[in-house]
Structures are given as structure tokens and as C-alpha cells.
Amino acid sequence: MSDNIKIELSDDEDIILSNKNQKKHKIAAIDDEEESDRVLSKSEKLKNLSKQVDEERKLQMDSENNVKKENDETKINIKRERSGSDNSNLSDVSSDEDEDLELKNAIKKRKLDEKEAAKKAELDAKKKKDEEDEKNKQQSGYSWEDKIQRPWDIVGTTPNEDAQDQQLLNKILHTRNQKQAVNTTPLQRGIIRSMIIIIDMSQTMAEKDYRPSRFQNVLNNTIQFIQEFFNMNPISQLGVVSLKDGLAQVISPLNGSPKFHVDALLQLKHERVEPRGFASLQNGLELARGMLMGVSTHCTKEVVLLYGSLSSTDPGNIMDTVTVLKEQEVRVAIIGLVAQVNICEKISRITNMSDNSYYNVAMNEQHFSELLMERIKPLPLAEGSEFTLIKMGFPTRIIESTPSFCSCHSKLNRGGYYCPSCNSKVCNLPIECPSCELMLILSTHLARSYHHLIPLKNYQEVPVEEIEKGLIPKYASCFSCKRDFPLLKRSKSNSLLSTMRYRCVDCEKDFCMECDDLIHGLLHNCPGCESKVVL
Known part of the structure; x- marks a missing residue:
């Protein structure tokens, strides 16, 4: 019985396994059919797409060929109408090539003409801009009214001869006016001076209308001023004060050494001290007055204020300080950087015997340095001042x-x-x-x-008419340096712009511009007058 049961069980297992295998084969067949259908559908789609692309390409080619044929036919018809004779196909093809060349040449000529016209228009526009800039420079004096000048805008510009002549004339006139403005009348001046420089270091000095900023420009010019001041006034003393955060601080006390003051100002630059807060005129003038209290009576007391603010935050009435400064004979000169301030004008006028020339506003960087350098010359003494002997x-x-x-x-x-x-x-x-x-x-x-007491007389420029009339030789040399005088002529009319000769009134010797500046700026003695033999 047991054997029979085993056999039956084995038969059942075989039946079950055979059924499973059949199902697997059916499923695999179904999968194969689906994959084949997918592959066929993809290939059919690709074929259809390729057919569509080919048809589109053929249509494009046909349309292009038709357009070419139409163009060729129109060209041939135009040629036949012009010539009025029927030529062979070869002659038509050659004439087509000739016309194509003519058309290409005409197009090239047009392009070249357009380029030349554009270049001419650019040059004319640049000339107009240069002329407008020069007019604006002559009319406007303030730095914020001038246009921004960049070095890359200047490169590549065409030279304008008329503009160069005008620039030379402006420089000559500027130097002539500067020399004529110098007062050479001998006056009684105080050669032993005590000066306090007050520098505004408020937040307004961080503005950049002066390059690189107001504060840095003032520092650089002050350093140059100190060196030149002690060169021309070796027996004088100087001190520096700052205005910042509504307070006044001593940068360097009264001292006769230029290196001492220059090192103190350079330390401010190295420490990168930035301006901040508000300025107080009253505190600055009170501190300067206190520093000048111990100065002897034979010394002149001066204050130079470099002010860039438009207001002043004072602890009290500033007019009380001004009256005390006037009683103690402290003279205040103010140089403004922005605009004219009413209180500054009152301070300079009251402390300088009702003279308004000691308050000036700088128009630009160069004008500011010129105004500051004017403070090097000693101030004239007041009328009725007493003189004392100094040991x-x-x-x-x-x-x-x-x-x-x-x-x-x-x-x-x-x-x-x-x-x-x-x-x-x-x-x-x-x-x-x-x-x-x-x-x-x-x-x-x-x-x-x-030399401040008896200044050297100004040299007079020799007029051009003397050379044109033959009163003096056209080619001559400077009496001092023995170099030939330059002949500055106009580019168009070839006439002389200036003789570039400056004559001493006493010895009647001619000097060049460089020697004139050296004699009046450093030597203070005329070489022609000194070379005279006195018997």
C-alpha cells in the first residue's frame, strides 16, 4: 500500500509541474509578442519621421530651385530688353557673371562710403565735444561744475591746432595775471611770525569733489605749505589744530621745526584717520588763542582756517570769541572749500581791520593750493604799530x-x-x-x-611789436641761462603768440619764463642788476 501511494503522489507532482511549465511558456510567448510589437511600432515611427523629413527637404530644394530659375529668367529678360538682341546661352551666362561682379563692386563701394561717412560724423562729434568742454572750462570755475575727465577719453583724440593755440594763450595770460597780482610795493611786515593752522576734520571733509578727497587734499597741500613756509620764514613758528566731533585738538604745538609738523601730519595719513562729526569754529579759535597767549609782543599772531563745512556747532556765542581775538591782535584768514559762509566772512573782516580779502573760497584744487601759498608772505603791519628792538x-x-x-x-x-x-x-x-x-x-x-621787506620788482613782458618792427633781434638768448628764447607761432597765420621774454625795468635785461620764476621765487635778486659794475 505504501508503494502504491508513493507512485500516485509522484504522478500528481508530475502533473502539477507540467501545468506550471505550460503557464511559464505562455507568459514568455506573450512577453515576446509585446516586445516585438513595441519594436515594430518604434521602427515604423522612425520610418514615418524620416519620410516626413525627406519630403520637407525635397520641398525646400524644389522651392529654392524655382526661385533660382525665376531669378535667372528675370535677369535674362532684363538683359535681352537692354541689348535688344537674342544671344546664345553662353553669352547670357557670361553677361550674368559680369553683372554679378558689377553688383558686388557697387555694394562694396556703398559700404566703404558708409564707413567713411560714419568716421567723419564721429570726428565732427568729437570736435564739437572738445569745443564745448573748452567753453565750459573757460566759463565755469568750480570743480563740481566741470565735466568728469577720464584718461581713456583723451587717448586717441585728434589734435586740434586752434585749441592748442588757445591753451598756450590761456597759460601765458594766467602766468601774466599771477605776476601782475603780486604786490611789490615795500611795506612794513612782521618777519617773526607765530601761525596756527586749523584743519577741518568733520564729516563733510570726506566728500570726494577734491581728489582723492577733501581731507587728503588738504593734508597734502598743508605739508607742502609748511615746508615752503619755513623756507621763506625761517625765524617763525607754526602749530596745527584739528576740528572733529565738535572739539578742537592739537596735532602739533608751536614749533620752529618743519620736520616736527610734517611728521605729525604724515602720522595722520599712516593711521588712516577719517573725518567725522561736526566742526566747531568757536572751540578751534579759542584753542588757537590759548596757544598764542605766550607769544612775545614782537611776533605777529596769525590763524589760517581751512574750512570745508557750511555750519558750525558752537557751545556759546562765537562773536564774544571774535571780539577777544580782535583785542589780542590775532588775525584770522579763512579758506573755504565749498561755498561762502556768512560767519566766516564776519570773522575775517573783524579781525583784519575790515579787509574782506582774507576770506576766499577755492574754486578747484589748483586754486586752493594757490590761495594757501599766498599765506606764506608776511602780513603788513597796522598803521601806528610800535617798533621795539629785539635782542x-x-x-x-x-x-x-x-x-x-x-x-x-x-x-x-x-x-x-x-x-x-x-x-x-x-x-x-x-x-x-x-x-x-x-x-x-x-x-x-x-x-x-x-626780501619780504623790500621785494624784487616784477619783470615786464616784452611786446611782440618790438620784434615785428625790428627793435630787438628775433633770435636771442636769456641773460641768465643763455638759452635761446622760444618762438611760439600760430599754426595757421604763422604769427607770434608771445615773445616769451621778460625784461627787468632797472637793468633792461631779458630773461626767460623759467629764470623769471626762479629769480622771483627763490633768489629775490636780479642777476642783471647785481652784475652792474659800480665805480
């Missing part, structure tokens, strides 16, 4: 074998100057002796200060 010492330099302490800085030095009164040692001159308060100077310092 001075003229020490000689001594070099020692062993170092000793100086009385001015308490440092060890091997050389220096000894006061003839108290025998104290100082490092540099001019200086006031720390022990006996005697003014110690050299004879060269007095000689450099003396």
Missing part, C-alpha cells in the same frame, strides 16, 4: 669729542650750538634758548626773511 644771538656750530646733553631735547649729541648769553647747548637753529629765552638764529635766516 638776538648768533651762535656758531661746535663739534665735541665727547657727547653732552642738549637743553632743548635732553639728548646726547656730539655737536650743536652754544648760546652766547648762557652757554646752553641746542641742537638746531632757529630756536628760542630754553634757559635764557634768547632768540638764536643765523645770519642766513635774516637774509632770507629780509
Whole structure:
């Protein structure tokens, strides 16, 4: 029984397995049929797309050929109408080629003509812009009224001869006006000066209408001014004050050393001090008045204010400070950077004996430096001022074998100057002796200060008519440097712009422009007058 059961079970298993296999074969067949249908559908789609693309291409080619044929037929018809004779097909083809060449040449000519016309229009526009810029420069004086000048706009511009002539004339006229504006009448001036420079460091000085900014421009010009000031006024003293955050601070106290003040201003630049807050005129003038309190009576007291704000935040009535400055004979000169301020005009007028010329507003960077450099010359003394004799010492330099302490800085030095009164040692001159308060100077310092009292007369420009009439030779050389005078002529009329000769009224010698500037700016003595033999 057991064997029979096993056999039956095995038969049932075979039946079940056979049924499963049949189902698997059916499913695989169905999958194969579906895949084949998919492949066929894809291939049919691709074929249909390729057929459509081919048909579209054929249509495009046919349309292009038709257009070409129509163009050829129109050309042939035009030729036949012009010639009036029937030619062969070969002659028609050659004439077509000739006409094509003619058309191409005509198109090229038109393009070249258009390019030339565009270039001419650009050149005319540039010339008009240059002329407008020059007119604006001549009419406008303020820096914010001028147009922005970029170096890449200047490169590549065509030179305008008339504009160059006008620029030369403007430079000559500018130098002539500057020389004529210098007052050469001998006046009584105070050559021992005590000056306080007040620099506005409020937030308005961060504006960039002056390059690179108002504050940086003022610092650079102040450094140049200090060096030139001590060159022309070697026996004077100077101090620097700043206005910031409504307060006044001392940058460098009164001192006769230019290096001391220049180092203090350079330290501000290296530390990148930025202007901030508001400016207070009253605090700045009160601090300057306090610094000038200890100055001796034979010294002139001056304040130069470089102001860039349009208002002042003061703790009290500023007019009380102005009256005190007038009583103590402190003279205030103000240079504005932006616009005229009423209170600044009142301060300069009250402290300068009702003279309005000590308050000026700079129109641009160059004008500001010129106004600042005008403060180098000593101010004329007031009428009725008393004169006193000043005791001075003229020490000689001594070099020692062993170092000793100086009385001015308490440092060890091997050389220096000894006061003839108290025998104290100082490092540099001019200086006031720390022990006996005697003014110690050299004879060269007095000689450099003396030219302010008797200034050299201005040279007069030689007129062009003297050369044209033959009164003086056309080709000549400068009496000082022996170089030939340049002949500046106009580009079109070939006439002389200027003789570039400047004549001394006393000795009647002619000098060039460079020698004129050197003689009046540094030497202060005429070489022609000094070369005269006095019997």
C-alpha cells in the first residue's frame, strides 16, 4: 500500500509541474509578442519621421530651385530688353557673371562710403565735444561744475591746432595775471611770525569733489605749505589744530621745526584717520588763542582756517570769541572749500581791520593750493604799530669729542650750538634758548626773511611789436641761462603768440619764463642788476 501511494503522489507532482511549465511558456510567448510589437511600432515611427523629413527637404530644394530659375529668367529678360538682341546661352551666362561682379563692386563701394561717412560724423562729434568742454572750462570755475575727465577719453583724440593755440594763450595770460597780482610795493611786515593752522576734520571733509578727497587734499597741500613756509620764514613758528566731533585738538604745538609738523601730519595719513562729526569754529579759535597767549609782543599772531563745512556747532556765542581775538591782535584768514559762509566772512573782516580779502573760497584744487601759498608772505603791519628792538644771538656750530646733553631735547649729541648769553647747548637753529629765552638764529635766516621787506620788482613782458618792427633781434638768448628764447607761432597765420621774454625795468635785461620764476621765487635778486659794475 505504501508503494502504491508513493507512485500516485509522484504522478500528481508530475502533473502539477507540467501545468506550471505550460503557464511559464505562455507568459514568455506573450512577453515576446509585446516586445516585438513595441519594436515594430518604434521602427515604423522612425520610418514615418524620416519620410516626413525627406519630403520637407525635397520641398525646400524644389522651392529654392524655382526661385533660382525665376531669378535667372528675370535677369535674362532684363538683359535681352537692354541689348535688344537674342544671344546664345553662353553669352547670357557670361553677361550674368559680369553683372554679378558689377553688383558686388557697387555694394562694396556703398559700404566703404558708409564707413567713411560714419568716421567723419564721429570726428565732427568729437570736435564739437572738445569745443564745448573748452567753453565750459573757460566759463565755469568750480570743480563740481566741470565735466568728469577720464584718461581713456583723451587717448586717441585728434589734435586740434586752434585749441592748442588757445591753451598756450590761456597759460601765458594766467602766468601774466599771477605776476601782475603780486604786490611789490615795500611795506612794513612782521618777519617773526607765530601761525596756527586749523584743519577741518568733520564729516563733510570726506566728500570726494577734491581728489582723492577733501581731507587728503588738504593734508597734502598743508605739508607742502609748511615746508615752503619755513623756507621763506625761517625765524617763525607754526602749530596745527584739528576740528572733529565738535572739539578742537592739537596735532602739533608751536614749533620752529618743519620736520616736527610734517611728521605729525604724515602720522595722520599712516593711521588712516577719517573725518567725522561736526566742526566747531568757536572751540578751534579759542584753542588757537590759548596757544598764542605766550607769544612775545614782537611776533605777529596769525590763524589760517581751512574750512570745508557750511555750519558750525558752537557751545556759546562765537562773536564774544571774535571780539577777544580782535583785542589780542590775532588775525584770522579763512579758506573755504565749498561755498561762502556768512560767519566766516564776519570773522575775517573783524579781525583784519575790515579787509574782506582774507576770506576766499577755492574754486578747484589748483586754486586752493594757490590761495594757501599766498599765506606764506608776511602780513603788513597796522598803521601806528610800535617798533621795539629785539635782542638776538648768533651762535656758531661746535663739534665735541665727547657727547653732552642738549637743553632743548635732553639728548646726547656730539655737536650743536652754544648760546652766547648762557652757554646752553641746542641742537638746531632757529630756536628760542630754553634757559635764557634768547632768540638764536643765523645770519642766513635774516637774509632770507629780509626780501619780504623790500621785494624784487616784477619783470615786464616784452611786446611782440618790438620784434615785428625790428627793435630787438628775433633770435636771442636769456641773460641768465643763455638759452635761446622760444618762438611760439600760430599754426595757421604763422604769427607770434608771445615773445616769451621778460625784461627787468632797472637793468633792461631779458630773461626767460623759467629764470623769471626762479629769480622771483627763490633768489629775490636780479642777476642783471647785481652784475652792474659800480665805480
